Amino acid sequence: MEIYLFDRTLHMLGMLEAYTSLQWVRRFYKPGEFELVMPIPAKDTDAASLLTLLQKENIVWPKGKDEAGVIDYTHPEMDDKGQETLDIKGTFLTGYLGRRIVWDNLYLTGTAESMMRTLVDKNAVSPSDSGRVIPMLSLGNTHGIADTGIYQTPDDGRDNLGDALNTLAAAADVGQHILFDLPNKSLKYEVWRGLNRTVGQSENPRAIFCREYENVLTQEYSDSNDDLRNVALVNGKFTYPVTTQKTDSDGNVTTETTDVEEAVAATVGTASGLDRCEAYVSSDSSSKIDTGAQDGDGNTIYTYLSKSDFLNLLAQDGTKELAQHAEVQSFSSKINLYGNLSYQTDWDLGDSVTFFSRRWGLQLDTRITEVKETYEENGMTLVVTFGNDLPTLLDKIKRVVK
Structure with a gap:
């Protein structure tokens, strides 16, 4: 397996001629990762060249792959026998999206594919602040995935863009990746889903x-x-405007609009008896949407969701929570x-x-x-995960912190 190195402008820096092992881990819902281990050359100039070639932020591309990875960890080491090795780790380029947050107030409805593409477009491809653009990133082909959902920026904070995309992908059972388009020197974000090759269908060859x-x-x-959690009680605060008119002693009528909050709840899931495992979700979603516009007096203009739309939004929050459990x-x-x-x-x-x-x-x-995928001197091995693996301790900690 030939491995090429590029800088962040996709200018080729060189090819890696010798390595001990390469682990290339492709993932469906979230960015993959890689690890590269190799000996450090004995000659000082060769060692310096290798360490320069494999420095942080450079891009690793195994020839023929659709994806590439960015180096975020380097670890040269010498053992007690004087043997030196270099351990390199990184994430696939989809991990770039974790360097952004969802900057603006957003309320999105539609397919998971369209919402995820919109999030990437507004925060990494064509944001209003040009400093937030991820260079060479564009939206790739659409794949017509019809699953629908809702996304709203949290009322009391901002999501990490990568985390928001990972959550939407898992809830809708879709994949995502940034394709490495070397001929055009571009990076293309796509949402996708594989083929149905199960034994019970006849459209595609079975696997x-x-x-x-x-x-x-x-x-x-x-x-x-x-x-496991398969039923969620989702509580939220439904905000709606109430307009009142007041007449003063001279007969002048003034109109005043105030916000009223109402506690509402949505239930997701239908399991019962001992099969029922419940979860509570305190939603920070809001029915009061900042339009990003202002009136003539400089006041922010808001729009309000109907109660039924807000309950659908709460249900979506519950669906996302259950997908993680x-x-x-x-x-x-x-x-x-x-x-x-x-x-x-x-x-x-x-x-x-x-x-x-x-x-x-x-x-x-x-x-x-x-x-x-693991590439070593004695050949290639493949280890495949079918279905959702057990959550790691880090996964559980991230849920609690979030």
Whole structure:
């Protein structure tokens, strides 16, 4: 695997000739990551050149890949035998979006694809402040994903753009990535979804993974409801204007508009009995929307959602919360590269496939959410995650902090 290095303007700096291992981890809902390990040359000038080539913010591109990664961690090390190695880590270019917040007050409705593209456009492609533009980033092709939703800027703060996109992607079951368009020296953001290759459909060739077909070498299954929440009570404050008229002693009529707040709640989910696992969400969504315009006196002009629209917004907040606490059913498998299914031909990241184990009595139709490619001297290995993996401690901490 040839690896090329670029600076942030996509000017090619050179090619990496020798490395010990490359881990290239592709993810569906959120940015992937990579790790590159290599020996440091003995000659001082060669060592200095390598460290310059692999410095932070430079871009790593394995030849032929649709995506590239940006270096955010470098770690040269010498062991007790004097052997020096360099460990490089980074995120795929979609991670650039985590460097922005959702700057303006926004209330968006429509498809998840259109909302995510709008968020990227307004905060990274063509924001009002040119200093917020991510160079060379544009919106790529649309894919006609019809799932609908709602997004609103929090009333008491601002979302990190990357986190907002990851949450929308997981709730709508769509993928996102920034494509590395080297010929045109551009970066293109797209929202996408893979093919349905499950056993129960006939539109696409089926992809069935199982030991019986000898296309998996190892398999690990997780089935957990430890973090499950499937019904949410979402509380919010519905704000609406009330206009009153007053007549003074001279008969002059004045009009005054004031805001009134009403506590309302929405319920998401229908499970009952012992199958019901409840969550409480205190929503910071608002029915009072800042239009960004001002009247002749310099006062901000607001528009107000109807109660039904606001309840839909609360329901969307509940849906996002439940998506982070879904039941976990996932397989992790090392793939047989010489089996009957070829990577990126018969299956790929984002595809829905069938995983089957006769011995364990399991059949799972699920999406491929992660592919870990490892390149070493003895060849390539693939480890695939089917379905949603168990949340890490860091994932849980982020939820609490948020």
